[in-house]
Amino acid sequence: MLLELKNIFKWVTQGGKRIYLLSDLNFKVEEGEFISIMGPSGSGKSTLLNVIGMLDGFQEGEYNFLEQPVHTMKDKERSKLYKEYIGFVFQAYHLIDELTVYENIETPLLYKNIKSSERKALVADMLDRFNIVGKKDLFPNQLSGGQQQLVGIARALITKPKLILADEPTGNLNSKQSEEIMQLFKELNQEGVTIIQATHSESNAAYGSRILHLLDGRRDNT
Amino acid sequence: MIRNYIKIAFRNLWKDRTFTALNIIGLTTAFGIAFLLSMYALFELSYDRFHENIGSIYKVYTDEQTAKGTESSETNPIPFADALREEVPGVDKISRYVTGGTLLTYDGETFQVTSAGVDPEYFDIFSFPIVEGNKTNPISEKLSIVISRKVATAIFGKEMPIGKTVMVQSEGENVPVGISAVFENIPAASSMDVDVIVNIKNLPDSFYKNNLNNWSAHNHAVYMKLANGISPAQFEKSTKDFSALHYAENIANAKRDGAQADAKGNFRQIKLLPVEDQSFVVIKDGLLSVNKTLQYIVLGIAFLILFIASVNFINMSLAKSAQRLREIGMRKTLGAGKSQLFIQFWGESVIVFIVAVVLGGFLAFTLLKPFQTLFNTSASFSSISNPLIVFGAILCVLLITLIAGGYPAFMMSRMDTLQALKAKLKVNGNNRLRNVLMVVQFSIAIILISGTIVLWQQLDYLRNKDLGFNKEQVISFPINTKQDPNNVLQLLRNEFSTDPNILSVSAADNNFGLGRDGSRMRSVLGFDYKNRQVSTHLISVDYDYAETLDIELLEGRSFNRKYASDSLSVMINEAMVKELGEENPLNANLFLGDSIKYSVIGIVKNFNFESLSRGVQPLTLFMDGESPMGYVYVKVVPNNLADTYAGVRKVWNKIEPDTEFLGSFLDENIDRTLKRERHMTTMISSGSILAIILSCIGLFAISLLVVSQRRKEIGIRKVVGASVSTITVLLTKDFLKLVGIAFLIATPIAWYATSKWLENYVYRIDLNLWIFLAAGVMALIIAVLTISFRTIQAALKNPVESLKTE
Numbered sequence A: 001m002l003l004e005l006k007n008i009f010k011w012v013t014q015g016g017k018r019i020y021l022l023s024d025l026n027f028k029v030e031e032g033e034f035i036s037i038m039g040p041s042g043s044g045k046s047t048l049l050n051v052i053g054m055l056d057g058f059q060e061g062e063y064n065f066l067e068q069p070v071h072t073m074k075d076k077e078r079s080k081l082y083k084e085y086i087g088f089v090f091q092a093y094h095l096i097d098e099l100t101v102y103e104n105i106e107t108p109l110l111y112k113n114i115k116s117s118e119r120k121a122l123v124a125d126m127l128d129r130f131n132i133v134g135k136k137d138l139f140p141n142q143l144s145g146g147q148q149q150l151v152g153i154a155r156a157l158i159t160k161p162k163l164i165l166a167d168e169p170t171g172n173l174n175s176k177q178s179e180e181i182m183q184l185f186k187e188l189n190q191e192g193v194t195i196i197q198a199t200h201s202e203s204n205a206a207y208g209s210r211i212l213h214l215l216d217g218r219r220d221n222t
Numbered sequence B: 001m002i003r004n005y006i007k008i009a010f011r012n013l014w015k016d017r018t019f020t021a022l023n024i025i026g027l028t029t030a031f032g033i034a035f036l037l038s039m040y041a042l043f044e045l046s047y048d049r050f051h052e053n054i055g056s057i058y059k060v061y062t063d064e065q066t067a068k069g070t071e072s073s074e075t076n077p078i079p080f081a082d083a084l085r086e087e088v089p090g091v092d093k094i095s096r097y098v099t100g101g102t103l104l105t106y107d108g109e110t111f112q113v114t115s116a117g118v119d120p121e122y123f124d125i126f127s128f129p130i131v132e133g134n135k136t137n138p139i140s141e142k143l144s145i146v147i148s149r150k151v152a153t154a155i156f157g158k159e160m161p162i163g164k165t166v167m168v169q170s171e172g173e174n175v176p177v178g179i180s181a182v183f184e185n186i187p188a189a190s191s192m193d194v195d196v197i198v199n200i201k202n203l204p205d206s207f208y209k210n211n212l213n214n215w216s217a218h219n220h221a222v223y224m225k226l227a228n229g230i231s232p233a234q235f236e237k238s239t240k241d242f243s244a245l246h247y248a249e250n251i252a253n254a255k256r257d258g259a260q261a262d263a264k265g266n267f268r269q270i271k272l273l274p275v276e277d278q279s280f281v282v283i284k285d286g287l288l289s290v291n292k293t294l295q296y297i298v299l300g301i302a303f304l305i306l307f308i309a310s311v312n313f314i315n316m317s318l319a320k321s322a323q324r325l326r327e328i329g330m331r332k333t334l335g336a337g338k339s340q341l342f343i344q345f346w347g348e349s350v351i352v353f354i355v356a357v358v359l360g361g362f363l364a365f366t367l368l369k370p371f372q373t374l375f376n377t378s379a380s381f382s383s384i385s386n387p388l389i390v391f392g393a394i395l396c397v398l399l400i401t402l403i404a405g406g407y408p409a410f411m412m413s414r415m416d417t418l419q420a421l422k423a424k425l426k427v428n429g430n431n432r433l434r435n436v437l438m439v440v441q442f443s444i445a446i447i448l449i450s451g452t453i454v455l456w457q458q459l460d461y462l463r464n465k466d467l468g469f470n471k472e473q474v475i476s477f478p479i480n481t482k483q484d485p486n487n488v489l490q491l492l493r494n495e496f497s498t499d500p501n502i503l504s505v506s507a508a509d510n511n512f513g514l515g516r517d518g519s520r521m522r523s524v525l526g527f528d529y530k531n532r533q534v535s536t537h538l539i540s541v542d543y544d545y546a547e548t549l550d551i552e553l554l555e556g557r558s559f560n561r562k563y564a565s566d567s568l569s570v571m572i573n574e575a576m577v578k579e580l581g582e583e584n585p586l587n588a589n590l591f592l593g594d595s596i597k598y599s600v601i602g603i604v605k606n607f608n609f610e611s612l613s614r615g616v617q618p619l620t621l622f623m624d625g626e627s628p629m630g631y632v633y634v635k636v637v638p639n640n641l642a643d644t645y646a647g648v649r650k651v652w653n654k655i656e657p658d659t660e661f662l663g664s665f666l667d668e669n670i671d672r673t674l675k676r677e678r679h680m681t682t683m684i685s686s687g688s689i690l691a692i693i694l695s696c697i698g699l700f701a702i703s704l705l706v707v708s709q710r711r712k713e714i715g716i717r718k719v720v721g722a723s724v725s726t727i728t729v730l731l732t733k734d735f736l737k738l739v740g741i742a743f744l745i746a747t748p749i750a751w752y753a754t755s756k757w758l759e760n761y762v763y764r765i766d767l768n769l770w771i772f773l774a775a776g777v778m779a780l781i782i783a784v785l786t787i788s789f790r791t792i793q794a795a796l797k798n799p800v801e802s803l804k805t806e
């Protein structure tokens, strides 16, 4: 088992009242799964992904990642864990504008203190694989949305994570570009990478092996 | 990693080039000026510290209790130094020291030089190394002198000076003396600076021999090196019996006149002033104290300027960080640790600071020459480049970089990942710090502006004050001559009498203010009047003194050629009338010196014959016809002053072609005494101008950012019908509030500081609220202009455009 959420509650207090963003959520993910999280806007998809990705905390419940209790960990250990095993893909790509394609992909390796020669080889492989060698010296604003998202995925994959979290990865793309990205996810999944994506689109969700429906921060089992 | 940081740093700096440029300009100016100012202050503070014995060498002075309170005296009688060595334990080396000027003639050429009379141990106390000639005892022989390398070169060129004979003018006669040694040129940071050193025993008899056992003629300074293991306080304490023994009569007189003993029951206390403090001595109300305020103020201004520029940097970086939130969040999700982010952002600051420090260094280097001229200082990079100062400077720069560059970096690296990604920033916290910093910034600016205004007014007041004599129309010049001065004076009188531009001529042994010869002297005499000790300043004058200087005669008459007895007559000023306590001063007879009776013939109105830092002291003018006249006073017609001046110089050159004419108008002389005030004013005004400019750069940058952050809001407000003026007010009023708060904080501080400073002056302006209001209003107007530049532009913008880009 890759990760497990048990009775997760997450809330914010506004005007003295608790507003639940996630409530009593139970969720297990095995290695090699491809899961789609669906639900209307505001249902808590991003919140859930952020919790899984350890970017965000929660108030109650347990979260075990590779049998380790995330909810009791210190910041340092947690960031070590996600640096090692998790890659993010965002709807808005979130590439660093001041860095070239090559440098964007390289950045996570820098933070893992990987040697220069090894970095070069890894980035070159990745550029090759995504067919963007010719674009490596361009800046993000010189690329189309689809190309930017390719770079975003390449960057997420460069550290060879076990788990990819994708928050509406095709939200800003047209249908042809979306399909390419989904195809890519499917291939990655077949190579053994676990993928959790949040999406609105039924057709995107269909690429996954399993769908989790969310409504107002709860599993919607209807 | 590092390369990646540097790369992105440069890209970021380039992307925000407006801000980078504003920051670099601000910091460069600040560093440049701060370098110059601290160089000046450190140079001044380093005065006299080059002596190897520093720490154990002192100037000896005395605090005397008089009926008017405690008075410090830095001059001593001839037998004093030897007696002190004999009778008080702890004197390792001791030397008398008196300066003067003289003329040297060699090979038909005459040189005007400054000279000092000293005892042989002078060279053991101070580090003035002998480079040529008799190194062990350079001034042992009679009729031999020691000259500086500079003078040696000027007189002898490449010839060997040792053993040569020059003619030295002494008491109007030329005496041949030999050069026994040459000493190394005296460093710039030395308060003792002379060209020629002679043995004090070789000075004229009227100065030395006649006073060998005279304990009441105080005519020179004394320096000593304290023996090891004795503290100055111990030494001062053990001089008690010495003072009681040698000054018994003075002490008895003081008691009789109602003087109070000091806290330890003494009427005379010998004190030691560390030599390194002697260039900071000020005499206030007769009492000697050491004052380094000016130097510390200058250092302070340097730091304030750096502070303001650093605040700009911090504020801009914090405001800019809002635009880099996504990058921060992204880097965090990619695995960046806090320390890695900190190093990255700090690195960007370091680049800016390095550029600014280097450019600032260049700036200081380019401005060095004009700076040295403006402040009449020989401070330079080399004059302060000792390892300690260099190390300190580097440390300072590092510290500023660490704090100013590090704080925003620290804030950014601590940001919450998710919030950063969503580009949500807790704006309020940052704004509070920004506001505090801006208030401090503007407070500093307002303090400096009010300081400038007060200084200008005080300086102006001193310059234009009615001093009780005519300073605009009178030229004074020293009679530097190898001929008989009285003879020269007569020749001058003859020449001037035919010149219609010259109204009157007189002479005295003393000058007004500070002449071009840079010399000042005072002569004070204490004597008994009706069984009471009184004291008076003495000026020995020539005929027509009061007339030439337009000094108002209140009663009686002035010296007149018709009365042969006038050599035993004196004129006194109002302060002297008060000192005598005489109802009918014109009937008074004074017994000056050795019971010679002088009768008072005239009373003149008080005039400021001394520096303006003192009030008018009791004064006696006498005309015994024997004292040598040192200065000629010429009153000229008010039109064509420059031509008349040239005419006077021509006459001098005709009568005395060998020495330079060093005449100047008295108002110039007075101005020269205000050098300190002028420098301080220039320094503080340039500081305040710079502070204002820098604060405005900061304000401008912040207004740019605020406008860009609120662009959408401005657009919406316009759409719903807000006018240009309401929007401008909306955007401006927050800043104006800050300036208002700064005004409230700054005014009391400025008031306190300036009134403290004014207390140093006997003659001073009254502070009033208008000065400070003016400073506040000035800051406000400048701030409004700076902000409105951008805000009006934003308010005028077509709202559709502002909204579209969102």
Ligand SMILES: Nc1ncnc2c1ncn2[C@@H]1O[C@H](COP(=O)(O)OP(=O)(O)O)[C@@H](O)[C@H]1O
Residues within 6 Å of the ligand: A012, A021, A039, A040, A041, A042, A043, A044, A045, A046, A047, A048
């Ligand atoms: N920090 C927060 N404070 C208050 N409400 C929040 C916060 N974060 C998210 N929400 C709310 O929680 C709900 C779930 O948000 P989100 O997870 O972004 O939904 P989704 O991604 O499914 O559209 C939304 O209604 C959102 O407004």
Ligand SMILES: [Mg+2]
Residues within 6 Å of the ligand: A045, A046, A047, A167
């Ligand atoms: Mg979402």
